[in-house]
Amino acid sequence: MYLGIDCSTQQLSLQVLSVDAGAPPRNVWQHAVNFDRELPHYGTRHGVLPSQDPSVAAAPPAMWAEALELGLAALASSGLDLSRIAAIAGSAQQHGTVYLDADGGFSRAASPIWMDTSTSIECGEITAALGGPDAAAQLTGSRVFERFAGPQIRKFWKQAPAAYERTARIHLVSSFMASLLMDGDAPLDPGDASGMNLMNLRMNEWAPRALDATAPGLGGRLPRIVPSSTVIGVLASTWRNRFGLPPAKIVVWSGDNPCSLIGTGLVEEGDVAISLGTSDTIFGPMREPRVSADGIGHVFASPTGEFMGITVFANGSLARERVRDRYGLDWEGFSAALRSTPPGNGGARMLPYFVPEITPRVPVARVERFDLDERDAARNVRAVIEAQMTAMKKYSAWMGVEIRTIRATGGASANAEILKVMAEVFGAEVRRFTVTNSACLGAALRAWHADERHGGHDLPWTQIVRGVAELP
Ligand code: ADP
Numbered sequence: 422m423y424l425g426i427d428c429s430t431q432q433l434s435l436q437v438l439s440v441d442a443g444a445p446p447r448n449v450w451q452h453a454v455n456f457d458r459e460l461p462h463y464g465t466r467h468g469v470l471p472s473q474d475p476s477v478a479a480a481p482p483a484m485w486a487e488a489l490e491l492g493l494a495a496l497a498s499s500g501l502d503l504s505r506i507a508a509i510a511g512s513a514q515q516h517g518t519v520y521l522d523a524d525g526g527f528s529r530a531a532s533p534i535w536m537d538t539s540t541s542i543e544c545g546e547i548t549a550a551l552g553g554p555d556a557a558a559q560l561t562g563s564r565v566f567e568r569f570a571g572p573q574i575r576k577f578w579k580q581a582p583a584a585y586e587r588t589a590r591i592h593l594v595s596s597f598m599a600s601l602l603m604d605g606d607a608p609l610d611p612g613d614a615s616g617m618n619l620m621n622l623r624m625n626e627w628a629p630r631a632l633d634a635t636a637p638g639l640g641g642r643l644p645r646i647v648p649s650s651t652v653i654g655v656l657a658s659t660w661r662n663r664f665g666l667p668p669a670k671i672v673v674w675s676g677d678n679p680c681s682l683i684g685t686g687l688v689e690e691g692d693v694a695i696s697l698g699t700s701d702t703i704f705g706p707m708r709e710p711r712v713s714a715d716g717i718g719h720v721f722a723s724p725t726g727e728f729m730g731i732t733v734f735a736n737g738s739l740a741r742e743r744v745r746d747r748y749g750l751d752w753e754g755f756s757a758a759l760r761s762t763p764p765g766n767g768g769a770r771m772l773p774y775f776v777p778e779i780t781p782r783v784p785v786a787r788v789e790r791f792d793l794d795e796r797d798a799a800r801n802v803r804a805v806i807e808a809q810m811t812a813m814k815k816y817s818a819w820m821g822v823e824i825r826t827i828r829a830t831g832g833a834s835a836n837a838e839i840l841k842v843m844a845e846v847f848g849a850e851v852r853r854f855t856v857t858n859s860a861c862l863g864a865a866l867r868a869w870h871a872d873e874r875h876g877g878h879d880l881p882w883t884q885i886v887r888g889v890a891e892l893p
């Protein structure tokens with residue numbers, strides 16, 4: 422059995438796959454720990470700490486650690502034969518940084534996360550030092566973006582130099598969580614490390630020029646980078662003793678988007694997937710790193726050893742929920758509104774930037790309506806969805822993939838009416854995955870792949886995803 426864990430913006434999910442000879446893996450158990458509801462003492466809203474400054478978004482890393490305890494406690498009482506768990510891999514929201522001192526305590530209490538947009542000045546400084554936006558993108562796979570780890574680290578060094586000095590290790594959420602499992606110092610995989618503006622994308626190693634452009638003495642504070650299929654340790658005895666868990670192998674964690682690539686079965690260039698989660702993302706595999714010429718989107722390393730193109734939208738589920746709540750609807754009412762309005766919405770349109778937007782870059786939240794009456798609930802519902810889908814189509818063209826089929830995943834992919842608008846806007850077939858949490862599934866599949874590899878069997882990725890992360 423293989424355990425996948427996904428530490429996302431709003432919750433920690435766990436999933437166990439059972440792999441029996443000759444048959445595709447079966448999902449035998451799953452569980453989720455919602456941060457706001459189950460860990461209310463941290464005071465987060467949608468997993469984020471309230472902030473006076475709308476450009477600042479942070480979360481308490483201690484909350485993620487406590488969620489891991491709750492998740493493993495649930496696993497302990499699942500009734501599964503835990504001794505069968507051979508390996509554990511994980512997925513985490515990308516870009517968030519965790520700062521530890523030499524004793525393993527937090528040298529920064531709150532971790533900036535991917536929704537933070539407060540580092541425009543640092544982005545400019547790093548870009549200039551790297552020789553301009555295109556040079557930065559060619560080196561790291563992306564122009565310098567506010568939420569990426571590099572600019573966030575630079576801001577911390579500038580604003581709190583003493584605390585930076587005290588920091589012995591700067592983890593991403595993924596390597597922080599893996600460190601907790603093995604009670605050690607976990608490395609990063611290239612997929613998550615490509616969300617930092619610090620890694621040489623073609624070499625999968627830290628880029629000295631980018632480190633120098635970011636903060637002094639940074640190289641010694643970063644984890645190592647190891648291939649995505651690496652076994653990095655075993656489950657620490659503290660967890661084994663507390664929860665009756667076996668000495669399972671710990672596989673290096675990755676970002677939620679690289680894990681989703683595997684969890685949607687996208688192991689060869691061709692199709693794309695759209696994840697409608699807290700953020701909306703559109704992504705697909707790439708054999709070669711074709712960096713976006715117009716600075717939209719990113720190229721990340723894929724867990725398969727190749728690459729992935731991705732464009733990220735901050736106004737995903739939270740924007741849909743804002744419109745839903747504004748008109749006192751539930752998801753059923755939201756769907757009914759989509760059914761009752763025509764494609765094109767009779768010309769009524771919305772720019773739905775309820776929070777600062779990543780794609781296109783909108784630094785200050787603002788919502789605008791065109792030929793759209795704010796009191797008209799149904800048209801507002803259609804306007805937000807059509808705006809999201811139109812932006813996704815426009816800003817994914819750089820990936821150069823002819824989109825014929827879209828694999829839909831994420832919480833909102835449960836909504837058939839939203840997927841209908843997606844199909845209309847893209848002029849493509851949209852296929853819903855039965856698994857909505859493809860990041861967690863992808864993590865569990867990565868655990869299987871790495872375990873086989875560790876045992877000397879290099880299973881092809883097409884075999885890993887067959888029958889479980891495939892289109893029905
Ligand atoms: P994350 O990116 O944090 O992992 P999920 O992929 O789990 O998020 O998606 C959670 C979101 O899914 C919720 O915030 C909610 O807005 C949305 N959601 C759940 N059910 C529906 C539905 N029927 N229609 C639209 N959105 C939904």
Ligand code: XUL
Pocket residue numbers: 429430513514515516535568616676677678700702733
């Ligand atoms: C990716 C991104 C988000 C986070 C949170 O670049 O910012 O998708 O990974 O899910």
